[in-house]
Amino acid sequence: xxxxxxxxxxxxxxxxxxxxxxxxxxxxxxxxxxxxxxxxxxxxxxxxxxxxxxxxxxxxxxxxxxxxxxxxxxxxxxxxxxxxxxxxxxxxxxxxxxxxxxxxxxxxxxxxxxxxxxxxxxxxxxxxxxxxxxxxxxxxxxxxxxxxxxx
Amino acid sequence: xxxxxxxxxxxxxxxxxxxxxxxxxxxxxxxxxxxxxxxxxxxxxxxxxxxxxxxxxxxxxxxxxxxxxxxxxxxxxxxxxxxxxxxxxxxxxxxxxxxxxxxxxxxxxxxxxxxxxxxxxxxxxxxxxxxxxxxxxxxxxxxxxxxxxxxxxxxxxxxxxxxxxxxxxxxxxxxxxxxxxxxxxxxxxxxxxxxxxxxxxxxxxxxxxxxxxxxxxxxxxxxxxxxxxxxxxxxxxxxxxxxxxxxxxxxxxxxxxxxxxxxxxxxxxxxxxxxxxxxxxxxxxxxxxxxxxxxxxxxxxxxxxxxxxxxxxxxxxxxxxxxxxxxxxxxxxxxxxxxxxxxxxxxxxxxxxxxxxxxxxxxxxxxxxxxxxxxxxxxxxxxxxxxxxxxxxxxxxxxxxxxxx
Numbered sequence: 326x327x328x329x330x331x332x333x334x335x336x337x338x339x340x341x342x343x344x345x346x347x348x349x350x351x352x353x354x355x356x357x358x359x360x361x362x363x364x365x366x367x368x369x370x371x372x373x374x375x376x377x378x379x380x381x382x383x384x385x386x387x388x389x390x391x392x393x394x395x396x397x398x399x400x401x402x403x404x405x406x407x408x409x410x411x412x413x414x415x416x417x418x419x420x421x422x423x424x425x426x427x428x429x430x431x432x433x434x435x436x437x438x439x440x441x442x443x444x445x446x447x448x449x450x451x452x453x454x455x456x457x458x459x460x461x462x463x464x465x466x467x468x469x470x471x472x473x474x475x476x
Numbered sequence: 477x478x479x480x481x482x483x484x485x486x487x488x489x490x491x492x493x494x495x496x497x498x499x500x501x502x503x504x505x506x507x508x509x510x511x512x513x514x515x516x517x518x519x520x521x522x523x524x525x526x527x528x529x530x531x532x533x534x535x536x537x538x539x540x541x542x543x544x545x546x547x548x549x550x551x552x553x554x555x556x557x558x559x560x561x562x563x564x565x566x567x568x569x570x571x572x573x574x575x576x577x578x579x580x581x582x583x584x585x586x587x588x589x590x591x592x593x594x595x596x597x598x599x600x601x602x603x604x605x606x607x608x609x610x611x612x613x614x615x616x617x618x619x620x621x622x623x624x625x626x627x628x629x630x631x632x633x634x635x636x637x638x639x640x641x642x643x644x645x646x647x648x649x650x651x652x653x654x655x656x657x658x659x660x661x662x663x664x665x666x667x668x669x670x671x672x673x674x675x676x677x678x679x680x681x682x683x684x685x686x687x688x689x690x691x692x693x694x695x696x697x698x699x700x701x702x703x704x705x706x707x708x709x710x711x712x713x714x715x716x717x718x719x720x721x722x723x724x725x726x727x728x729x730x731x732x733x734x735x736x737x738x739x740x741x742x743x744x745x746x747x748x749x750x751x752x753x754x755x756x757x758x759x760x761x762x763x764x765x766x767x768x769x770x771x772x773x774x775x776x777x778x779x780x781x782x783x784x785x786x787x788x789x790x791x792x793x794x795x796x797x798x799x800x801x802x803x804x805x806x807x808x809x810x811x812x813x814x815x816x817x818x819x820x821x822x823x824x825x826x827x828x829x830x831x832x833x834x835x836x837x838x839x840x841x842x843x844x845x846x847x848x849x850x851x852x853x854x855x856x857x858x859x860x861x862x863x864x865x866x867x868x869x870x871x872x873x874x875x876x877x878x879x880x881x
Contacts, residue, residue, distance in 0.1 A: 329824075329825055329828050329879065330879075332824070333821070333825075333879050333880075338879065338880060341880070342880075363836060364820050364835075364836060364851065365836065365837055365841075365844070365850035365851045366820075366850070367850070388850055389818065389820075389850075390818040390819075390820035390821050391817075391818055391821045391880070392820075392821070448824055450824075451820070451824060454820065
């Protein structure tokens, strides 16, 4: 049977306890709010894209469950230093991973550490926690000025 | 002494396993489970008596009408309404409050008037008043609560004035378990000429309510929190007030005579029951109330107090747990946060042990804001819960703490 430890893997517990890239950036040119009103998860994402179209720095702050905090922490860690042009693909890849059939193995080569979040598929009510940061970042890079929601 | 095993046997849903563990249903403040007699009443109606009410001369329609009106009679007796004309079926508490805000509020609340509620209301007793106040230019006032989650009575009284036209107060808070001193609230509100609405969504399955003794103007509740079906509830109002109110919705059943020039409205309670009602729901509601009456509030109250005391003592002894809502007068609700585990993670983790609790803001965001928490975990108890289920909850909480240790 599916074990709770498949959801709350040590990496997730660690990132929840000590989130990476947490706080406000000194310099940023995109940011957005994310909010899931039903669970009360709140995020704010800051991004600095430099002249070479590289995500030079990225951070988040807010409060939420372990899944939403760890997911935001892992997302910022993964995307820092990557070209902004790659973001739509990364977004789709993550979205696919957390909504795909449970028997489909996540593409660990492409997903890297993010693959630890594949376990949320077994917990449908928690998928929205994992994707909130991604939708918030999408809102930020598109400068949509709309509060991202995944509920 | 209540026979818990016998009561549990009345609820077929309880004897199942979730992820291979015995189900411990501790989310009764969200909705209660349904005894077999309620399920049977609903299916019996559809299997044998289904017809529309108040219109047919055929046998089935007469049976359906008799059952529907029979349920109204049971409800009138349960709340000690003066007559069945005071008992209006609604979709639930939320629709009942919207009915009052729209119909009574629309006719009686003017610019400069005030509506007074409390900080522990759930959204359905906040938003309809906000909408009304915005619409007519009235002001919504909020009476504060203390750190235990109790209404601060002298501050409530200080907010009452001749401008106060309506006071809306929850009888028992779903997020905190607090039982409000509604007798005093009603008396003090009437003294300034305000009408009083008591939101009994959470209370009606746990406390005996006598609307005449209370002298409240409106009492509202939902069947599904008192072992009845979803989608049906009731508004009990004083007849003279209901009589003076304009209809809420127009349609069939609420009319006596319709021409294109003018419509004459039906008598109470039908004036407020436009359209074909939730007939099977009303029948189920009536059965649920008979079920409660058969057990009796004395036994219910004794048992529920005993179980809450047991759970509270466990909570007090549990490291890293902070209770949210510690009112002296409370019932059936243990709301809390753990130091190291977010309520949503907790909800997921205990679910894998078959334990159903609520994690979230309990449709009372201002309560969460007051206690400066984004959400709480809430275990809420009912007549069929056991000490063993409470034990299982605390074992699962420990497990959650260990995962995040």
